Amino acid sequence: MSDRLTLWYRAARGYTFGLSAIPYILGAFLASVNYAFNLRYCTLGLIGVLLVHASFNLLDDYHDWVSGMVESYKESESPKNTRLNKAFYLEEGLISPKELMFAIGFCWTVALFIGIFLAFTVSFTVLQIAFVGALFAMAYTIPPVELNKKGLGELTIGIIFGPLVMMGAYIVAGGGFCDSVCIISSLIIGILIANTAHTHSILDFEADLKNDKRTLSVCLLSKNKAIFIQLVLYVWAFLLLFLGIVYKIFPREALLTLFTFPLAVELNELMFNEETEHKLWYGPITQLKNNIDNYFMLRLCMARNVVMFFAFLLGLTYYLYS
Numbered sequence: 001m002s003d004r005l006t007l008w009y010r011a012a013r014g015y016t017f018g019l020s021a022i023p024y025i026l027g028a029f030l031a032s033v034n035y036a037f038n039l040r041y042c043t044l045g046l047i048g049v050l051l052v053h054a055s056f057n058l059l060d061d062y063h064d065w066v067s068g069m070v071e072s073y074k075e076s077e078s079p080k081n082t083r084l085n086k087a088f089y090l091e092e093g094l095i096s097p098k099e100l101m102f103a104i105g106f107c108w109t110v111a112l113f114i115g116i117f118l119a120f121t122v123s124f125t126v127l128q129i130a131f132v133g134a135l136f137a138m139a140y141t142i143p144p145v146e147l148n149k150k151g152l153g154e155l156t157i158g159i160i161f162g163p164l165v166m167m168g169a170y171i172v173a174g175g176g177f178c179d180s181v182c183i184i185s186s187l188i189i190g191i192l193i194a195n196t197a198h199t200h201s202i203l204d205f206e207a208d209l210k211n212d213k214r215t216l217s218v219c220l221l222s223k224n225k226a227i228f229i230q231l232v233l234y235v236w237a238f239l240l241l242f243l244g245i246v247y248k249i250f251p252r253e254a255l256l257t258l259f260t261f262p263l264a265v266e267l268n269e270l271m272f273n274e275e276t277e278h279k280l281w282y283g284p285i286t287q288l289k290n291n292i293d294n295y296f297m298l299r300l301c302m303a304r305n306v307v308m309f310f311a312f313l314l315g316l317t318y319y320l321y322s
Contacts, residue, residue: 008103011061011089012054015286015297018304019161019196020053021046023189026311027166030182031175033319038174041122045172048114048130049165052137055107060141060148061087062100123171133164149212151219157197162190181322184244185314188237192310195233196303202226202271203296227271234264234306241314250314251321257313260306267302283309 028042065087089095095103111130119127139145140156147156166186171177201208201215205223208215217226241257244250263282276294278285283305286297 007089007094011058011095013057015301016057016304017050017053018308019193020049020165022308022311023161023165023186023193024049024169026185026189026315027169027182028173029315030185030318031170031173033322035174038172041118041172042169044114045118045126045169048111048118049168051107051111052134055104055111056137056141058100058104061090062097063141063143065090118172125177126168126171129164129168129171133160133168136160136164149214151214151216154194154197154201154216158190158194161193162186162188180249181318184240184249188240188244188314189307189311191233191237191240192307195230195237196300196307198226198230198233199267199271199303200300202230203299227268230271231265231268234261234268237310251317253317253321254314256317257310259313260309263302263309264306267299267306270299270302
């Protein structure tokens with residue numbers, strides 16, 4: 001049973017769950033500073049968010065597998081830049097397509113019941129936000145829209161996991177919908193998470209270009225330009241933080257989040273070289289079997305860690321000094 005659960009965790013790309021859990025927890029934590037906090041409702045909401053996240057990771061793999069893009073990734077001229085184990089469970093017959101679709105349907109069903117329950121017990125706004133998020137998620141991966149292939153995938157991910165997830169969590173935790181701290185925080189986190197998706201697309205640049213998958217990187221027509229935009233997005237996120245401090249939305253102590261900026265700069269520099277060494281200050285990295293996998297995961301997990309460390313420091317300083 002444990003081996004089977006581990007397989008499903010790997011299939012659903014469990015290492016990415018932090019990109020939905022982190023903004024959700026931060027949104028709930030910020031609300032708890034000024035409002036009555038309901039742990040049971042918040043926990044249910046988090047379970048629903050993670051189930052939806054897992055389902056769309058699985059659905060994305062399925063579409064790439066049936067369209068032949070998985071094979072194209074493996075035939076990339078720069079295999080070190082590409083996640084070679086994408087949809088491995090389908091190729092190796094460890095999970096059948098029928099089992100995969102059942103799992104996706106199960107996740108959606110449980111998440112829907114959670115959303116309905118929270119709508120009646122907390123606010124119908126929660127269900128409305130969840131509905132908008134589901135529309136964006138379906139538009140991201142399902143034909144004929146497929147925003148992830150039209151240069152809008154990174155923006156879509158930023159909207160879902162930034163404003164939508166954080167505002168939903170903020171309401172479930174007892175906060176107000178339009179509180180400035182939630183709005184500004186969610187925009188910052190949305191930019192950081194969109195940049196994580198952008199980092200992924202930079203690493204898949206050659207394969208995506210070959211298959212005419214128009215990510216932001218491909219639309220820029222240059223890997224170097226895409227890496228420059230990665231740094232620009234990080235700068236924008238920190239500028240929003242400064243504005244929040246200037247307008248007293250965040251306490252001055254929130255400047256401690258600047259400790260995450262060197263990690264962002266280090267990641268940006270790594271995009272130009274072949275380094276695969278994991279240094280302790282990079283934070284937790286998913287370690288795989290060989291240097292080709294480590295090249296990809298080192299950079300992707302570092303982008304995730306920027307979000308994680310930033311959210312932790314922002315939440316901590318707001319709790320202690322607001």
